[in-house]
Structure formats: structure tokens, C-alpha cells
Amino acid sequence: MINQIDIASFGSFSGLEWKKTVRDRGKNVQNFKRLNIIYGRNYSGKTTLSRVFRALEIRKTPLSYHNPSFTIYGEKGNVTHATIPAHNYDVRVYNRDFVTDNLGFLVNQVDGEIKTFAIVGEQNKEIDDAISAIETRLGSVEGKCGLRYELETKKKERDRTETSHSTASNSLEEKLRSHANNEIKKNREYGSPVYNIGSIKSDIAATKKPDFVTLTIDEQAAKLALLKQEALPDITGTLEIQLNFDSLRSAAEPLLSKEITPTKPIQELLNDSVLQLWVKQGIGHHRKKRDTCAFCRQALPDNIWQVLDSHFSKESGDLEAALDAAILTVNNEINAIADFNSFKRDQFYTEERSAFDTSSAALSHALGVYKKDLEALKKALEDRKSNLFQVISLKDSIHDDKTIQKHVDAINALISTSNSKTKTLEKDKTAARNALRLANVYTFSQAINHDDEIVKINNLKTDMDGARTTYDEAEKEIRESESAVSALRAKQKDESKGADRVNSLLSHFFGHDGIKLEAKDNLDQTTVKFEIIRDGKSAYNLSEGECSLIAFCYFIAKLEDPDSMGKELIIYIDDPISSLDGNHIFFIFSLIESLIAKPIKNPDGSNAYRYKQLFISTHNLDFLKYLKRLSIPKKKITAGEGKQKSVDDNEHFMIERNGASSNILLMPSYLKDYITEFHYLFHQIYKCKDPENAHINYEPFFGFGNNLRKFLEAFLFFKYPYHDNRNDAFERIKKFFGEEEDTAIALVNRLNNEFSHLEAVPDRGFKPVEIPEISKVANYVLDKIYAADQDQYNALLKSIGEPERTS
Template sequence: MFSQVDIGSFGSFTDLAWKKSLKDAGNTVQNFKRLNVLYGRNYSGKTTLSRIFRALETGRIPLNYVGSTFTVHGDKGDVTQSGLAGHGYDVRVYNRDFVNENLSFLVNQTNGEIKTFAIVGEKNKEIEDALAAIQVKLGNVESKAGLRYELEAKKKERDRTKGNHKTASTSLEDKLRSHANDKIKQNRTYGPAVYNIDSIKKDIGSVKKASFTPLTTEEQAVKVNLLKQEALPDITDTVSINLKIESINKVAEELLSRSIKPTQAIQELLNETALQAWVKQGIPLHKDKRDTCAFCRQDLPHDIWQVLDSHFSKESTDLESSIDSCLTSITTEIQATSGFLTLNGDKFYAEEKVSFETSKKSLADCLKVYKQDLEALKAALDRRKNTLFQPVAMPVFRHDSTAIQRCADDINALIAKSNGRTSSLEKDKTAARESLRLTDVASFIGDITYDSELVRIAGLKTDSDNANTAYTEAEAEILKQEAEVTRLQGQQKDERKGAKRVNDLLNHFFGHDGIKLEAKDNAEKTAVKFEVTRDGKSAYNLSEGECSLIAFCYFIAKLEEPDSKGKDLIIYIDDPISSLDGNHIFFMFSLIESLIAKPIKNTDGSNSYRYKQLFISTHNLDFLKYLKKISLPNEKNHGGSQHFIVERNGGSSQISLMPSYLRDYITEFNYLFHQIYKCRNQGGANESHEPFYGFGNNLRKFLEAFLFFKFPYHDDKNDAFERIKKFFGEEDPTAIALVNRLNNEFSHLESIPDRGFKPVEIPEISKVANYVLDKIYATDSAQYNSLLKSIGEPERTH
């Protein structure tokens, strides 16, 4: 069933929001129910509303309604103007468009036609049994049996599993989206300006590859530093190491092992190395300068220099000189080691800086050993110098020349690599950002157990697919059975029975046995066509009333065609009593009551209905009065009933709940009284100005009816205005003014046409309305309060 309709734009309807407009006195939204009666004056928008429902039946928007927007809410889902096909509601609408499409002959009797339709013909026991068996197999949801009930259960399971899969999938998607937008995108270190859920899914694919290895904490720090790095100038220095220890070693080895002897040795000096060194140092301080010892002040022996020269021979002097020369070379080499590497890490890019510092330390360690070896060789030479006549053992070297050269080569390679990085810096930064981002993504999917979630979602998807397959197969089986029903019903179809059913309705309900709808063979006798006849002859110049009767009986009979019979129909009947007299209006009501609205008594005493939902709209108060007596579905068990009013305020139509004076009393008299009552307060014009514009005519018609029954005698001196004088008081100047204004201004414009071009005088209308209401209350308070009650207003006490 349908519950509500929201209309953005459709004909005279604009911005109709059901939940705002359709509320009762308790501010509770009221929906469509099983039976719905709608009243509205001509041109209020009733037929326009019916066209929305007919669009659901035909699957297309009517012509000249381009750009329309609406949503019909119901228990099988919402239907919008863009989803008219396949919505699942079986709708049948009787309105002007139905007549134009199916009975164009009634509109254009020259070129029009009446479309044929067939209904189920005489019963065939075998076919009936087959149809009954299929219907039992199909079953229904209400009886909780059959394929349709099973389909409903499968639909719930499909929806449940689909919901579970969607919830899990959406949850994972939300986590990915949140991390992409709130974490990575916001991290300007490695987050690109354009990064979304598709981007993170792509990155997840990258980190899932076997070749991917996440960065360590140290590597991440290096990458971050690289991103901060600006382009550096090329390093022009290189490390060039030429170790001279091999050549020095050869000289030193010979000096340390050279054997020399004094010409005439002084044994005492040979025995005391320190003394010999002390003497040797003193010779240049005394020779050719002193005759006395600078230390002890004793006279030197006259032959001291010959003795000493014999001890310190030329050979020893040469050795000493050679040792000094070698020591100088060693000192120079030691000093040179500190200049082998003058570079610092600041000249390198971040990634090479770490390797440089490592190689630099390795080189320094190797050179330290090298320097120690030089120092050891120097110490050995110093010892030989102090013991010229005693050989000294060659020290053992511990340095690794190959390692020193390897460190130098590594540093030179880093220099070349760093210099080359300048041209590729931006590319390296891009790669660093990607590595950092992918490491972040790898950590994230580990935190949310991404792989496990994928497995779980895949399982839920399998459950959903299986449930959907079960539902689809069950639905296909139902469609197969329904197709078989259609096929069997087709064997019973009889188009002549369709015409006969229309004639039966015309005759039974309206007594028209002169006008008939006949099914005649065409000239080739290959098809049947419908033709309206009167007394056996083709009928033309049909009255509007006759057209209305034929059209509605056609619609009722058409409900029995195979495509409609047996289905849960939503029936919408729009103003079926056009141009009918009072008797025919009653018979029209009787037809609707007997064949559609009246419930069927089941064997257990409960009621069932021929329709799923019924809408009836009318502009006729007499027909509305009869509809008050229509069979109403029980509110608790069968969906209840509701009454609405369609009104046009200005240029826009609106739907609201029917006032009690129309729903309960059904007279124009009550309506006119309500319109006057609405004008008692000036503020009412802000909510609805229509009663104020119609005030004159409404007041004149109300007083004519009200005072006629009070003063029923009529002669030339007792017309409507004379009755007004009698009721309000002939001497009351206000009453005389009221008579004049009613006669000359409020309800007529011909004598004062300029008033039609002026705004309505709201304060004056309110004053007149209150004067009339007060007078009625003062004359007969009981009748006045009864009128108030009829329009849903509280009684007046003073």
C-alpha cells in the first residue's frame, strides 16, 4: 500500500511535503490508509494527483509534465519519477486520461475508438483446477504458505546477508578513507595533495607485493632528512693516499741492522749507552771552544779529542746522519696522515652522509694503526741512534694497506654518488616519499588486520551471493508459475464477454438497456472491435452523462481481465460522476460499493477485500454524502480509512486532512459557515487569504440558506434582503449597511468595477464576520454551538 506522497513539482502541486502538511490536531502525521476519500472543488488538483498514480500504472510521465518530481512512499519501497518501471505495485486508475486512452470514441466520436479487452469466459473445470493448484502452490505471505511466503523469507535473508556484507565492507572502506584523508593526506612530509581511498587501495596493492620491504626506523629518519635536503654543490675534493712506509721500511731496516765498530773503542762508553749519548751530545759543545768541562769545570785531557774521534768514527757519523734522514721521512709521513682526509659529512647528502661517516671512521682506525707502525719504526731508529754500535730489531707492522686503500676508494665512490645525486635529487625525494608512505600504509593495514577483514568480507559476500541466488531462483519460479497462470487464463479469455460485462453493469446498476457496448468482428473477421450501439444501431451524439456511465462501467469490467483479476490492486477512481443526475450518482456509488468496496465474508466469518488499497476523489457533495456510507475497512485488522481535502491556494494545490464538517456532516451549509468563521480574525489572512476573497459570496449564500428556514414565507416584499433586515433589525444601521454592502460590493463588481482592482479590506471583512456571528449566537446559541461543533471548533460560552 501507499502511505505518503511528496511532490516537488507536478502540475498545480509545488513543494508538497507530506510530513509537514498532513498532521492532525495532536501534531501526528496521518498517512494514506486502505480506503481513502478525497474531496476538492473543480480545478483544485484532484485529477493532477490521480495522474501521479496513473504514471505508476503506465510507467510514463504524462505529456506536458516535463521536469516533474515526486516520490510515492509505500510498503514495497519508494517510487520516484525516474523509477516508474518495475516498482512492484499493481495500480489501476480511472480518470480522464484513462478515458482518453481507452475510450477515445467518447471524446472524439468521428475518429475515436474503444479498445477491446477480454475477461475470463465460461468456466473450464480442467483449467480451473490447474489454476487453483498453481494458486495453492504460489500461496501468499498472509497465509504463511507457498512460494510467495518462501520468497518473502528468502528476501529477508537476502537483505540481511546483503546488509551484513555492506556493513562490513563499508566499515573497512571508512577506515581506509579516514586514514587516506585524515592521516596520509594531512602529512605533508609524504602525503600528496590529492590522495583518496582509491590511492590507498593502490598503495595496499604495492605493499602486498613480495618485493616490498618496509623501512626501518633509522631508514625512515634518513628518508625524512633527505626530504629536507636542499641541492648541494659538487664535492671537488677526493681522497688520495700514497703510503710511503714501504720505501721508508727498506731504508730503516738497513739502518737498524747495519754493523759498525769504533777505531779505538772506549769500553766505558760501549758499556753505558746513556753515557755514550751524553758524550756525543757534548762534543759539539766543547770542541774547539773550551779546555775545561762545562759540567765539572775540570781541565780536559789534551788528547781527549783524538780519543773521542777514534771512538766516534766516520762510519758511525754516517749512520747517525742516515738515521736522522730516515727519522725526518717518518715524521713527514706521520704528519701527512692527518691530511689524507679533510672532508666532513656536511658536504654530503643525507643518504651518503651515513656511509661517509662509517668509511671515514674505518679509514681513521686504519690510519691510526698505520701511524702507530710509523711511531714504532721511529722509536726503533731512535734507539739505534742512541746505540750506534748495537743493531736494533725491526718492529712488526700491524697496519693493512689494502684496507686503507679500500676505505679511500669507498669515500671517493661516495663523493661521486653524492655529486650525481644533485641531478636526481627530486627523483630521489619522490622515491623517499613513496617509501615513507608505503611503510605507513603497511603499518596501518597491519593495525586494522586488513587481510583478516578481507577474508571475513569475502565470506559475507559469498553468503550474500548465495542468498541472492536463492531469492532470484525462487522469484524466477514464481514468475514461471504466474506465466502459466496467464497462459491458462488466456485459454479462457473472451473479448465478447468483456463487452457483455459492460452491458450487464449498465443495465443492472443504471437501467440502460438501450445503450450497449457490442463486440463486432472486423471486415476480415480476424479481430474484434468494440462499438457503442443504441437500439441495435451505431450510437453517436452521446450525452456527457452517457459517456461517463459507459466509461466507468468499462473500467469496472476491465478489472476482471486476466492482467488484473486475482491481483492485489491499488485502485484510484477520480471523479466518476461527471454530468450525472442525482439518481445516477447514487447508482454510481452503489456500483463502487457492490463490486469494489464491500468486503467478502470468509467461511470463518472474517472479511477480505477485493482491493489492496482504494482511492476515490470527487468534487460533488452529493456523491461525497453517499461515500460516507461506503464500507470502511476495520482500522485494527484491515488498514482503516482516511479522508482528505484537496485545495488550491493561489496557484498551488495542497492536500490536508478533511475537516469534520465535510467528513461528518457533508453539507455546503456547514462549509459556508466555516469560511465565514475563518474571517473572524484579521490574522487568518496571513495563513490563507482565500476565505477573505470569497467572503462576499460565501456570506450571501449562507445567509440566504440560514434565513430561508427562519423566514420561509416568500413574496415580493420578503426577498433575501428583507429577511436580513428582519433578522438583524430594521432599525440597526449596521444591518442596513450590511445589506447594502452585500448587494452592491461584497458579492458584485459590475456597479463598482474599480473595487476589483483594489486590495481586499481585511479589517472591514473581519468586522462584518464578527457582527454576523455574534448576531446568530445571540439569537440562537444552541444552533450556533452546533454549527461550531460541525466544523470542529469548541463551543462558545459568552
């Protein structure tokens, strides 16, 4: 079915947005229903609207409409002016264009012709059985059987899988879109002002590559620091460390291993190296300076210097001097170690600082080992000096020249890298941003279980594709079956039966035997044409009423041709009333009711309808009155606790034209709810019987005077159709209210002088309405009508939807 229609530009319609205009009093949007009654005055836009539906039928827009633009929303997909050639709706439209296209003779009786059509001819049992078998197999949705019902089930499964896939896909897409916009695009650290859902999908794919490794926390911190890094000056020079241990050891070893002996050794000193050192140091404090011992104050022996010089020979003095020189050289090497590496971490870019700290610490450790070797060498020299006559052996060194040089090379490489960073800093920052962004995306994708969601969505897509394929195959099978039915029916086509059907409708519904349609062969008997015949002769100068009757009967009959039979038709009937009298208007209604609107009973007692959707538009209020009596289709809806109930599936609309633009609205209640003005007036009076109703709707109370006067005039005119008194209305009121003449006269006076006129009592227009008094009068009149004729009163109550009165 078709649900809504937006018309941006088409004829008198401009800027029509259904959801803005077609709303009930509760501001709820209302759709087209199965049965739709449309009222509009002449030139309001009814025919223009029918032409939108006619465009669906013939699959093209009228050539006379410039730049048409509209969208039709329905259960078989939306259709726009651009996609009109391809849609899935079966539409049949009766309007002025249908008459022009098919019954040109009625428009131009000189050159026009009437197109022939065929309906099923004589019965052929074999073909009928084949058609019946296919139709049984096709079944129906309403009958809950056959391929059509199964297709509905498959459609629901297709829709369910599409919804499930769409929901899961949209949910993931929304997560990706939100993260891309809020966490990446707005984060200046990532520098991605143009970043969207496509970008984050690409980044997620990048994190799936084998060579991707996400950043550690420390690496992220380093990347962030790099983004803040400004260009540094180049580091001048390189690290060069010249180790002298080997030469120092080579110079020390002869001194440590050289053996010397005193000329006349003093055994006591030889036995005690500390004492020997103490004596040797004492020589410098006493020779040529003192005659007494500075320690014991005793006079020095005369031969003390000869004895000591015999012990401490010139050879030992030379060795001591050589040892002092060696110790000084080693000590200088030890002191130089602290200045070997003068580079600082702040001289390097952020990304090199960690490596510099590592290499610098490793170098310091290696140099510490080197320093220990130097200190061991120094210690050996000092020990030999302390005991010149004792040979000392050196231990093997433990430092590694190659390790130290490796760390030196590493630091020099960092210097080179850092110096080159100035040229590549911006490029490095871009790489850092990319790495940080990918790390963020990776963490996010893990948090939302992206891979699992993709697997889930792919599985749902597989289900959806399967359901779609199943539905398409079932739909194809139905189309093929329907084509087979059409082909079988084509074998029974008989153009003469089309003319006979039109004539049957003219005769049966309108009693019109004066004119009829005949199918005649052309001269070579190869084709058939329709002619309108009156009294056995070709008819011309048809009245407008006759043209309307023939055209509408032709349309109804054509619904039985093979192209329409068995299809779920959307039927649009535009204003079939033109120059017809009251009887013919009723017959048109009867034709629509009996052949289109009235349901057919299924074997299980349920209703089947001969149309998928029905639209009827009119400008004629009498015809509108009849249309309110059409059989109203029902549909089942789910009520409370999962129970189903049947509700009416119809709606009433109105087309209005304001200036140059037409609009579609819900039909107002005064047109929709009342068959005649008489019923409307009775309802307004009935609303005034209870004064509390004024709190809900005060309008009936303000219009009470006019409504009551007009109602009584109509009611009493038909009750007492003739009086010879000049004031017939007054006399009818007196007669109806009987013996209560004074009350009746008082009532009339109030009606004429106060309730229905302000001219005689203008001050009443400036006073509040007397609600209790109005209710009293309303109840008085209603009680009188009930007392006079209970059946009529209850019939009036029924017409306005109120329960019968029993007392």
C-alpha cells in the same frame, strides 16, 4: 507501493519537489499511503498527475508532452521518465486517456470503436483446481503464507545483507576518503594536489607488493630533509691516498738490523744504554767548548776525546745520521694522515651524508691502524738511535691497504653520486615524496586493519550476493507461477463475459437497462467487437452522463481480465464524476467501495485488500464527501515495548494551481475533517465553550459571531422549515429558546449588532474580543441544543470526534 513523486517538468507541473511541499504542520514529510484521496478544482492538474501514472501503465510518456522529467519513488525501485519502459509496478489508470484508448466510440461515434477484453468464462473444474493449487502455493503477504510471503522474508534478508554490506563498505570508503583528503591531499610534503579515494586504494595495493619495504624513522627523516634540499655545487676532485709504509719499512729495516761495534768500547756504557746516550749527548755540549764537566765541575781528562772517539766510531755516527733521516721521513708520513680525507659531509646531499659519515669514520679507523704501524716503526728507529750498538727487530704491520682503499673507493662513489644528484634532484624529490606517501598509507592501512576490513566486506558481499540470488530465484518462481495462472485463465477467456460484466455493473449499481454492451462477431467470425446497444439497436448520440457510466463500468470490469486478476495492482481513478446527478455519484462511490475498497476477510479473520494502492481524485465536493466514507485500510506498526498496533493507512491530498504551475499539498483540515459546513460550524462553536482554548487557538473566538449565526440559521431551518413571518430567522430563534424570550432576543441582538457585524458598531473592531462572554454564549446555545435533543447533540459530537455528553 509508490511513496513520493518529484516532477521537474510535465504538463502543468514544474519544479515539484515532494519533500519541500508535502509536509504536515510539524514540517514532517508525508508519503502516499495505501488509500489516497486527492481533491483539486478543474484545470488544477489532476488529469496531468494521472497521466504520470498512466505512463507507468503503458510504459511510455505521452507524445504531446515536451521534454518530460519526473522521478517516482517506491518500494520496488525508483522510476524516471527515462526508465519508464522497465519497472516492476502493476498500474491501472482510469482517466480521459483510458477512455480515448479503449472506448474511442464514446469520443468519436463515427470512427471510434470499443476495444474488447475477456474475463474468465464458464467454469472448468480441472483448470480451476490447477489455478487454485497455484494460488494456494503463491499465498499472500497479508495471509503470511506461500511463496509471496516467503519472498517478503527473502526480501528483508536481501535488504539486510545489502544494508550490512553497504554500511561496512561505506564506512571503509569514508575512512579512505577522509585520509586521502585530509592527510595526503592537504600535505604539501607529498605533493599530491589531485589525490582521491582511487589514489589511496592504488597506493594500498602498492604496499601489498612483495618488494615494498616501508621507511624507518631515520629514512623518513632523510627523505623529508631531501625535500628541503637545494642544489649543491659539484664536489671537485676525488679522494686519493698514497700509503708509503712499505717503502719506509724497507728503508728502516737495514738501519735497525745493522750491527756495529766500537774500536775500544767502554764496557760501562755498553752495559747502560741510557748512560751511553747521556754521554753521547754530552760530547756535543763539551767538545771544543769546555775544559771542565758541566755536571760535576771537574776538569776533563786530557785523553777524554780519544777514549770517547774510540767508543763512538765514525760508523756509529753515520748510522745515527741515517736513523735521524728515517725518523723524520716516518714522522712526516704520520703527520700527513690527518690531511688524507679533506671532504666534509655538508658537501654531500642529504641522502649521501649518512653513507659518507659511515665510510669516513671507517676510513679514519683504518688510517688509525695505519698510524699505529707508523708509530711503531718510528719507535723502533728511535730505540735503535738510543742504543746504536743494539740490533732491533720489527713486528709485523697490522693495517690493511685494501681495507683503506675500499673506504676510499666508497667515498669517491659517493662523490660521484652526489655530483650526479644535481641533475636528478627533482626526480629524487618525487621519489622521496612517493616513498613518504606510501609509508604514510601503509601505517594508516595497518591502523585501520584494512586487510581485515576487506575480508569482512568480501564476506558480507558473498552473503549479499547469496541473498540476492535467493530472492531473484524466488521472484522468478513467483513470476513463472503467475504466468502459469495467466495461461490457465487465458484458456477460460470469453470476450462476451467482458460485455456481460459491464452490463451487470450498469444494471446492478445504476439500474440502467436502457443501454448495454454487446460482444459481436465480425463478418468472418474471426474476431469480436463491442457495440453499445439501446433497444436492440446500435446506440448513438449518447449523453455525457451515459458515456461516463459506461466508461467507468468498463474500467471496473476490465480489472477482472486475466492481465489484472491476481496481481497487486496500483489503481488510479481520476475524476470519474462527469455530468452525473446525485444518485449516480453515490452509485459510483458504491461501485468503488464494494468492488475495490472494501476488504475481504481471510480465514484467520484478518483483512485482505483487492488493491496494493488506491488513488482517487475528484473536483466534485459531493463525491469527496462520499469518498471520506470509503473503507480505510489498516497497517501494523511497532509501538512501545515491541508491541504492534493497527493504524489507518490513508491520506488526503490537494492539487493547487498557482499561475501556470501545479503543486501537490496535504489536504487542509477544513476539507479533510468535515463532511459538511454544518459540522464545521458546530465544531467552531464547540471550541469556544472553554475560554482556556483561546490560549491555544484564538481564531474560533474571532469568528464566533458569524459561525453562530450561520449555524443557527441552518439548524433552526431544518427544525422549523416553514414560517410565514418576514423575519423567519428571528421567529425560529424565539421558538427554539422558548420561554426564555428576553434572553433569546438579547442573544439575537448581540449576534446581529456586535458579534457578526462591524458596520453598526465599527469601534468594536478596535477592541479585544470578550472571551468570557463568548464562552458564556457558546455554552448557553450548546446546553439548549442538548436539552432539546440529546441524540442529535451526541451525533454532532461524534461527527467532530468528541466524546458523548451524558449530563
